[in-house]
Amino acid sequence: MASGVGVNQECLSAYQELKLGKKSKYIIFGLSPDNTEVVVLKKSNSADYDEFLVDLPENECRWAVYDFEFEKEGGAGKRNKITFFSWSPDDAKIKQKMLFASSKDALRRSLVGIAAEVQGTAYDEVAHESVLDKVSRGA
Amino acid sequence: MVNYGGDEVSALVVDIGSSSIRAGYAGDDTPKAIVPTTYGFTEESPSANEDIKMSEANEGEETEKPRVNLYIGQNGPSLWRENMEVSNPMQNGLIVDFNPISPLISHCLNDVMRCNPSEHPVLVTEPAWNTQENRERMAEIMFEEFQVPAFYIANTGVLNAFAAGKGSALVIDIGQSAASVTPVVDGFVLRKGLQYSSLPQLVTAHARHLLINPTSRRPAIHLWPQQLIASKQPVDAGQNPKFELRSDRVAKTTASWKKWAEDREVDEWMQSVAGVVDQGWNEQFAHQRGPKHYEFPTGYNYYFNGIERHSVGEQFFTHSRQLVETNPNLPKHLPALISSALSACDPDLRQVLMGNVVLSGGGSQFPGLADRLANELTRSFPHVKIHAPGNPIERRYGGWLGGSILASLGTFHQLWISKEEWQEHGRAIVNQRCK
Numbered sequence: 212m213a214s215g216v217g218v219n220q221e222c223l224s225a226y227q228e229l230k231l232g233k234k235s236k237y238i239i240f241g242l243s244p245d246n247t248e249v250v251v252l253k254k255s256n257s258a259d260y261d262e263f264l265v266d267l268p269e270n271e272c273r274w275a276v277y278d279f280e281f282e283k284e285g286g287a288g289k290r291n292k293i294t295f296f297s298w299s300p301d302d303a304k305i306k307q308k309m310l311f312a313s314s315k316d317a318l319r320r321s322l323v324g325i326a327a328e329v330q331g332t333a334y335d336e337v338a339h340e341s342v343l344d345k346v347s348r349g350a
Numbered sequence: 351m352v353n354y355g356g357d358e359v360s361a362l363v364v365d366i367g368s369s370s371i372r373a374g375y376a377g378d379d380t381p382k383a384i385v386p387t388t389y390g391f392t393e394e395s396p397s398a399n400e401d402i403k404m405s406e407a408n409e410g411e412e413t414e415k416p417r418v419n420l421y422i423g424q425n426g427p428s429l430w431r432e433n434m435e436v437s438n439p440m441q442n443g444l445i446v447d448f449n450p451i452s453p454l455i456s457h458c459l460n461d462v463m464r465c466n467p468s469e470h471p472v473l474v475t476e477p478a479w480n481t482q483e484n485r486e487r488m489a490e491i492m493f494e495e496f497q498v499p500a501f502y503i504a505n506t507g508v509l510n511a512f513a514a515g516k517g518s519a520l521v522i523d524i525g526q527s528a529a530s531v532t533p534v535v536d537g538f539v540l541r542k543g544l545q546y547s548s549l550p551q552l553v554t555a556h557a558r559h560l561l562i563n564p565t566s567r568r569p570a571i572h573l574w575p576q577q578l579i580a581s582k583q584p585v586d587a588g589q590n591p592k593f594e595l596r597s598d599r600v601a602k603t604t605a606s607w608k609k610w611a612e613d614r615e616v617d618e619w620m621q622s623v624a625g626v627v628d629q630g631w632n633e634q635f636a637h638q639r640g641p642k643h644y645e646f647p648t649g650y651n652y653y654f655n656g657i658e659r660h661s662v663g664e665q666f667f668t669h670s671r672q673l674v675e676t677n678p679n680l681p682k683h684l685p686a687l688i689s690s691a692l693s694a695c696d697p698d699l700r701q702v703l704m705g706n707v708v709l710s711g712g713g714s715q716f717p718g719l720a721d722r723l724a725n726e727l728t729r730s731f732p733h734v735k736i737h738a739p740g741n742p743i744e745r746r747y748g749g750w751l752g753g754s755i756l757a758s759l760g761t762f763h764q765l766w767i768s769k770e771e772w773q774e775h776g777r778a779i780v781n782q783r784c785k
Contacts, residue, residue, distance in 0.1 A: 213537065215761035247761050272515065299515035301737070305379075305744070308515025309755040315517045316537055330518060330706060332737070 214313035216242065218249045218321050225251045226322050229278060230293060239266050240274040240318060246310060249274070249318045260339050267337065270302040272311035274318055276325070279346050292326040292346045295319060301332050361471040361757040362463075364455060365506070365750035368440040369526035369712065372750040373458035376473065376757035380743050381750050383462035388610060389450055390421035390434040420450065422457045427610060430577040432602045436610040442548055443477040443528040448487055452495050459496070467492075471500035471766050473757040475749050478507045478532045478539045479546060485784070486777040493772045500766035502757070503784045507532035507539050509752025510710045513744075514737045520691065520703040522684070522723070523749075524666075524713030527551055529684065531691040533703055538785070543694040547681035550713050553665045557624060558616045560658065572648050575611035578603065582649035591650035619644055620716075623654050626663025628721040636660040663716055667726065685726055704731045709738040710748035 228234045239253040252273070253266060267273055275296040283290050297315055299308050319325070327346045331337040361376040367387065374381035394417045421427065427436045439447040439454070459467045472492055476485055485503050492501045511519040511534040521532040530546035532539055564570040568588055578600055582593035623642045627635050636656040645651035666684050674680055682690070692700050704727065709720055720738045727734040739745045756762055767783050775782075 213765070214756065214759050215764045216759075217761070246759065297517060301515075303515060305513060305515075305751065306755050306758075309512045309752060310759065312512040312515050312517045313537060313756060313759075319536075330516065330702065332515065332706075332735070336705070336735075 213316055214310060216247060216249060216310070216314035216317055218318050219243070219251070221251050222249055222318065223321060225254055226276060228254075229276060230324055233278070235278075237263050237266075237275060237277040240276075241272075242310060242314070249314065264334065264337065267296075267298045267331075267334075268300075270300055270304075272300070272303050272307050273298040274311070274315065276322065277342075279327070279342060281343055281347055283347070290347075293324060294327045294329060294342060294346060295322065295325045296337060297328075297330045298337065299330075299332055361473055361500075362459065362465070362467065363473045363475075363750060363753040363757050364458065365475040365747070365753060366440070366445065366451075367525055367749075368438065368443060368528070371454055371458055372747055373455070373463060374750070374754065375463075376754050378754055379751065381747055381754075383458040385423050385454065385458050385462060386426065386428075387440055387454065388427050388436055388438045389454065390427040390429075390431065390436050390607070392419045392421075392431060392434050393417070394419070420453050422450075422454055423461070427607070428577075430599060430603070430607075433604055434607055435604045436606045440527060443525060443530070443546065444480060445484055445488075448491070451488075452491055455491075455496070468497040468499070470498065471502070471757070471763075472496070472498045473502045473504060473753050475506045475509060475753050476503050477528070477530065477546075478505050478541075478544050479530075480505075482781060486780050489767070489772065489777070489780045493769060498769070500763075500768045501772070502766050503780065504753055504756060505539055506749035506752075507534050507544075508537055509756065510708055510748045511706075511752075512537070513748050513752035513755065514706075514708045514739070516706050516708065516737070518699075518702050519706040519708045519737075520688070521708045521710060522688070522714070523711040524550060524709075524716075524719075525711045526713065529666075529681075529687065529711075529713065531684075531687045533691055533695055533699070535699065535702075540695060540699075543691045545682070545687040545691040547683075547687060549666065549681045549683060549687075552681050553662060554613065554616055554620070556665045557620050557662045558613070560662065561616065561619065565658075568652055571646060571650060571652075573612040573615045573646070574648050575608075575615060576647040577611065579647055582647075585649055585651070587643065587651050587653055589650075591646075591648040593648045615646065619646075620662060623659050624662040625660050625717040626666060626719050626722050627660050628718050628725055630722075630725070631660075631664050631668060633657055663718060663722075666716070666719060667722060684723065688727070689730075700731075701733060705733050705735050707734065707736045708748075709736055710745060712746045714738065715742060715745060 225238050235254045235256045240249055241252040243250045277294045279292045279294045363376050365372040371385045371387050372381035373383040439445055439450050489501055492498045507521045510521045517537050518535045523530045528546050529549040533543035561571045578596050580594040580596040623644045639656035641653035641655045643653050724736050
């Protein structure tokens with residue numbers, strides 16, 4: 212079941228820039244004001260994970276793509292995993308939660324090459340350690 | 351293609367459950383009409399004009415086509431009527447008898463909401479284990495009888511997950527007749543993990559059994575409903591009740607109505623007195639919770655102690671060995687439902703699901719149930735997070751609410767099955783479009 216919300220072309224080009232061009236570290240996606248389209252809200256190349264968390268508001272839903280970089284255990288070198296975030300805090304409005312949950316598939320399917328996915332409703336679920344734990348499995 | 355401009359389509363949302371049918375406008379946060387699904391009916395065979403004997407009417411059901419009077423709504427089954435039978439079209443969350451469905455829906459939409467369904471697209475909900483024939487039949491009723499311009503049927507599991515803002519979730523829905531555990535992954539039900547049982551019926555049966563049988567400290571309790579009681583006198587707690595029955599009514603009361611009315615007494619007793627201990631069964635803990643006072647319509651009143659009160663809720667989580675041995679078809683309790691649902695899922699997925707448990711349905715508001723569930727689950731899984739809306743309306747009508755939001759989205763309108771499409775493609779389009 213889906214909401215029928217479309218994905219703006221800009222989302223794809225921003226994602227290509229992140230994936231292929233490595234021009235940005237993360238992208239924040241949201242819905243257009245009339246709730247008909249997924250749009251890019253922010254592109255950033257800050258490597259600070261905390262800054263990324265600041266961009267996930269306390270009471271509004273977002274999607275995000277983060278180019279997660281981590282050190283593989285045993286000194287096997289650095290790994291990168293492009294991680295998809297569905298951010299839907301408990302305090303968000305129910306209509307927004309519904310919209311984001313039912314529209315996620317449209318965005319997710321158009322982004323090719325996502326290595327891990329995180330569904331978060333509270334900050335502890337998107338904290339650096341929990342995400343690291345998730346992406347480093349099977350890396 | 352359907353073309354509805356903008357958000358101006360005031361769609362209707364109809365959520366049919368075993369205890370009530372919820373109907374309302376999409377975009378609202380509570381349903382406008384909440385009508386009991388149980389209905390009353392009397393039958394008159396065309397030949398008999400004054401005195402109707404029930405046995406006659408029953409025999410004539412197939413051949414003579416007796417005139418059937420339906421009593422629906424708030425004043426339907428709850429008013430006592432001579433020889434009125436009571437019935438419910440639902441079984442285990444599924445519609446098994448479609449005959450009363452159109453009168454019931456029509457009562458909600460036309461009589462209670464006073465709107466004309468032929469002017470509004472209608473979104474209907476279904477349980478995850480609904481059959482293909484059932485959903486097609488529902489589409490047929492909507493298009494052919496109610497002449498709706500557009501129709502969609504959506505899964506309550508997915509709607510509950512979406513209403514909690516989750517694309518993937520383990521939805522635990524406890525209703526009046528069925529309890530279900532539905533793994534939802536990216537907006538789709540994982541059918542192999544779907545589990546349901548008639549657990550709530552067992553809990554009610556247990557409570558009934560507890561009440562109507564005497565214990566060492568109190569006599570058996572009569573569950574006469576207030577409709578059949580002419581007068582009563584106040585008595586002290588635990589004393590035999592002093593009441594007079596309405597003898598004129600008792601003789602003309604049908605067995606089905608009596609059963610329904612007694613079950614309602616049991617239900618009310620459960621809602622006010624019963625509970626579940628939050629840390630697993632322990633008689634001492636249960637006893638410490640203290641007694642609670644409750645008075646039945648007969649005037650009988652009693653302080654029910656903690657053990658009696660909490661043994662009822664315990665049926666949601668554990669079944670005694672004796673019960674299991676004597677009943678081969680015992681419905682699965684919650685932990686069993688959850689573990690069988692999870693074992694059918696990928697190990698990778700289990701963690702995601704346990705981190706996103708959504709609790710829904712009126713039965714989940716049983717006092718202490720959410721806490722106990724959290725305790726049970728944390729014992730077996732490392733990262734458990736239960737989403738249980740504190741707002742009782744959001745919890746009881748989670749499925750309706752999800753449907754209300756979905757149907758109100760401007761972008762959702764391209765997914766409606768329009769009347770033209772129905773006429774062109776027929777039944778097949780329902781399964782094609784509503785996945």
